[in-house]
Amino acid sequence: MKICVVGTGTMGNGIAQTFAQAGHDVLLKGRSEASLGKAHKAIEKSLSKLVEKGKMEAAEKDAINARIKDTMAYEDCKDADLVIEVVAEDMATKNEIFKTLDAICKPEAILATNTSSLSITEIAAATSRPEKVIGMHFFNPVPMMKLVEVIKGQLTSQEVHDKVMAIAAEVGKTPVSVNEAPGFVVNRILIPMVNEGIGIYADGVATKEEIDEAMKLGANHPMGPLALGDLIGLDVCLAIMEVLYNEFGDSKYRPHPLLRKMVRANLLGRKTGIGFYDYRK
Numbered sequence: 001m002k003i004c005v006v007g008t009g010t011m012g013n014g015i016a017q018t019f020a021q022a023g024h025d026v027l028l029k030g031r032s033e034a035s036l037g038k039a040h041k042a043i044e045k046s047l048s049k050l051v052e053k054g055k056m057e058a059a060e061k062d063a064i065n066a067r068i069k070d071t072m073a074y075e076d077c078k079d080a081d082l083v084i085e086v087v088a089e090d091m092a093t094k095n096e097i098f099k100t101l102d103a104i105c106k107p108e109a110i111l112a113t114n115t116s117s118l119s120i121t122e123i124a125a126a127t128s129r130p131e132k133v134i135g136m137h138f139f140n141p142v143p144m145m146k147l148v149e150v151i152k153g154q155l156t157s158q159e160v161h162d163k164v165m166a167i168a169a170e171v172g173k174t175p176v177s178v179n180e181a182p183g184f185v186v187n188r189i190l191i192p193m194v195n196e197g198i199g200i201y202a203d204g205v206a207t208k209e210e211i212d213e214a215m216k217l218g219a220n221h222p223m224g225p226l227a228l229g230d231l232i233g234l235d236v237c238l239a240i241m242e243v244l245y246n247e248f249g250d251s252k253y254r255p256h257p258l259l260r261k262m263v264r265a266n267l268l269g270r271k272t273g274i275g276f277y278d279y280r281k
């Protein structure tokens, strides 16, 4: 199966790695040599961790790296059987890319989106093949997280849904079938929790370290809400809160003003080196 991953950010490199680790050839579509180079660096770092831990042979790491080829041209996606779009959480951007992919990709190709919260039906409406458009939602960090939410839009066919469930399982993930709804299952619970953690911090109820420690020890979460926001990317968290707020029209999903302020200051978390915590050492 020929896989094409469009987008080289936090999630794109993890998804490319996962497919290559499962033995697939992957075409990674980036916007610049620099972004592609950064993605390969992240993949190399992740695979090296696995080699260091004795979970992977060095030769296997080289073979995985070799299976990931780069491109900057959508045209090169034309032979792909499955394209996974992993770009910014913005409907206009996704619509534009799906329109482009629809014109280039062979008619039987499945076009999947890794969107965190947006309507699959609305993304599919930009194409002439809505029955082949589906949500394939991976979790961060992709190599470590087992779940993939598989989301059918209004017009997604059962056949495409079943195929994508099988593909997710084949690459070592556990797929869960989810009906289309803003934020699906996990993010409708998780991101308002991050937003609430930010509110608690802004209210001065506790320091950021204390808030995170409290949720780690008091709820057995692997990381606290502020560290998690930094891992996800605060721009992504804000985009998800905006979708929940706008789609449901419910004030309980209001993005906290401090979240907005952090994004406006480009303090996005790990990807910019600083968010609630400083990663620049």
Ligand SMILES: CC(=O)CC(=O)SCCNC(=O)CCNC(=O)[C@H](O)C(C)(C)COP(=O)(O)OP(=O)(O)OC[C@H]1O[C@@H](n2cnc3c(N)ncnc32)[C@H](O)[C@@H]1OP(=O)(O)O
Binding pocket: 045, 046, 047, 049, 050, 053, 115, 116, 138, 139, 140, 141, 142, 143, 144, 145, 186, 187, 190, 222, 223, 228, 232, 236
């Ligand atoms: C926004 C969305 O749309 C959806 C989302 O993704 S929401 C975010 C969902 N993700 C989460 O909630 C993540 C919560 N955090 C965690 O599960 C864990 O903290 C974590 C897996 C990220 C890291 O685990 P940790 O125990 O805190 O740290 P650490 O000891 O460094 O890592 C644990 C293991 O994972 C490995 N690891 C971590 N990241 C890795 C990566 N990217 N690649 C390879 N290995 C990695 C480490 O090497 C380590 O391996 P060993 O257990 O063999 O020693």
Ligand SMILES: NC(=O)C1=CN([C@@H]2O[C@H](COP(=O)(O)OP(=O)(O)OC[C@H]3O[C@@H](n4cnc5c(N)ncnc54)[C@H](O)[C@@H]3O)[C@@H](O)[C@H]2O)C=CC1
Binding pocket: 007, 008, 009, 010, 011, 012, 031, 035, 086, 087, 088, 089, 090, 093, 114, 115, 116, 117, 137, 138, 139, 140, 231, 232, 233, 236, 271
């Ligand atoms: N960060 C996370 O924890 C998770 C994010 N997601 C979703 O995955 C998608 C990507 O998120 P991240 O990788 O975190 O984002 P990121 O900010 O790390 O990377 C975004 C990528 O999109 C590209 N991009 C931005 N604007 C573009 C445009 N106009 N045209 C083409 N490419 C463009 C960038 O070059 C970059 O490769 C989003 O839909 C997000 O909601 C899903 C699961 C988890």
